[in-house]
Amino acid sequence: MQRSHLALAALATVVVPRIDIYQARPAPAAEGFEAAYVLDSQSRTWIVRAPLNPTAGASLEAEAAFLRSIERHVDSGALPFVTPRPAGFAPLIEGGRAMVYPHLPGNQLRLERLRPGPGAAASLGRALGALHSLPTSILEDSAFPTYTAEQYRERKLAELDEGAASGLVPVTLLRRWEKALENVVLWKFMPVVTHTNLSEDCVIMAHGQVSAIADWSSVQVGDPAEDLAWLVAAAPMDSVDSIFEAYQMRRAEALDKHLIDRALLGSELAVLKWLLHGVHDNNAEIIDDATAMLNDLVEATTQDTSTGSFTVTTMPAPVDRAPSERIIGDTGALEKPTSTSGGSPASAGITTADESAASPSTARSGSVPMTPDGPMSNEEVWTAAQPVVSTDDSEELRLALESGEFALPDYERATPPMPYADAQTEVLSALPDPETDPDESQRSDSDGEG
Known part of the structure; x- marks a missing residue:
């Protein structure tokens, strides 16, 4: 049973006392869910998320229990970001409950805006390091899966066998992945709490820092490399060097020297997972999309797969490494895949460096931005880090604010600003409408850029 965004908004009145709803819009939702943005008369934005089937309902209940279990880690600062905090639940006629929680303020991460140094890239590494430092005991009595290192490897081998049985995976890739999965040296890791479904959509940025992480429906205890793939x-x-350096500094455990190897392998196996999803759903469009990505991966993987393996080489200093090189060893040249359709995972496939990405002077590690008159002040650094806004966009924003159509989130308590990896602050009236504008999420990132 699917509901309109107005029907979902009505559920918020059951949870939030004396709420006066001002506006409602459909919100993007994962498979098996429906959601809506709700703006009230106090300029508070809420999200109402409801399951569409019993399986999704059970997943939502497990997610809510997990979110409650990590609240103390958020409040204590052990996690340097916030998570959705349910305000309550509204019963559904067909059974199950819808969850209502405050919208996490900020903007979705834009990977292409990451720059090396102590800014957003390092913040992302610290956030993941903190997540992977959570005690695994918080999932012991939950409905989420818990894997040992060997169980996790066996699970990946089972996926590989299923892919081979489909007859759609090139033999060269099957051999490459099988050799890596059978190399037990790569799979000696300490299982940690992982998000497992990380993407640009669920990492929220504010002033160039990770401010929140959403969508915890797939959390598990497993391989930390899955969150880095x-x-x-x-x-x-x-920016990858900055991410991993900050990540390792945040982790209390000893260095996992094969972490990057498994992460690279995981990025390739994401294509296999996408293919199997299409096979399970008998979705020809997804199957065709995944098959094309596998063919691109074969071309990108130019090594001799009969002898190749995933092995870390000695990592040179970032300034000595050519822009076209990866820090992984004999895995072959990596090429950027062609854009795909059908909502395939953004993390799937192989990419080269973004050669246009240059570290701004304000982001160099260990340096203080200078002017002819001496070190730049915090205010000057903040001003220099701002994205350029076109005159038209600035005028439109000014008029919207003066009309009282919406209110911007309050960032007074945000971490001091660093170079941005997020877009301008989005407001409810500017959020994509999945029903009327399904391609809005793919629009150009030109807004807010010079």
């Missing part, structure tokens, strides 16, 4: 595949290469 999408970054190895899609983030600008010159």
Whole structure:
């Protein structure tokens, strides 16, 4: 049973006392869910998320329990970001409950805006390091899966066997992945709490820092590399060093020397997972999309797969590494895949460095931005880090604010600003409408850029 965004908004009145709803819009939702943005008369934005089937309902209940269990880690500062905090639940006629929680203020991460240094890239690494430092005991009595290192490897081998049985995976890739999965040396890791479904959509930025992480429906205890695979595949290469350096500094455990190897392997196996999703759903469009991505991956993987393996080389200093090189060893040249359709995972596939990404002077590690008159003040650094806004966009924003159509989130308590990796602040009236504008999420990132 699917509801309109107005029907979902009505559920908020059951949870939030004396709420006066001003506006409602459909919100993007994962498979099996429906959601709506709700703006009230106090300029508070809420999200109402409801399951569409019993399986999704059970997942939502497990997610809510997990969110409650990590509240103390958020409040204590052990996690340097916030998470959705349910305000309450509204019963559904067909059974189950809808969850209502405050909208997480900020903007979705834009990987292409990451720059090396102590800014957004380092913040992302610290956030993941903090997540992976959570005690695994918080999932012991939950409905989420818990894997040992060997169980996790066996699970990946089972996926590989299923892919081979489909007859759609090139033999060269099957051999490449099988050799890596059978190399037990790569799979000696300490299982940690992982988000497992990280993407640009669920990492929220504010003033160039990770301010929140959403969508915890797939959390598990498993391989930390699974949360890093999408970054190895899609983030600008010159920012990957900053991400991993900050990540390792935040982790209390000893260095996992094969972490990047498994992350790179995971970015390739994401294509296999996408293919199997299409096979399970008998979706020809997804199958065709995944098959094309696998063919691109074969071309990108130029090594001899009969002898190749995922092995870390000695990592040179970032300034000595050519822009076209990866920090992984004999895995072959990496090429940027062609854009795909059908909502395939952004982390799937292999990419090269974003050669246009250059570290701004304000983001160099260990340096203080200078002017002819001496070190720049915090206010000057903040001003220099701002994205350029076109005259038209600025005028439109000014008129909207003066009309009282919406209110911007309050960032007074935000971390001091660093170079941005997020777009301008989005407001409810500017959020994409999945029903009337399904391609809005793919629009150009030109807004707010010079």
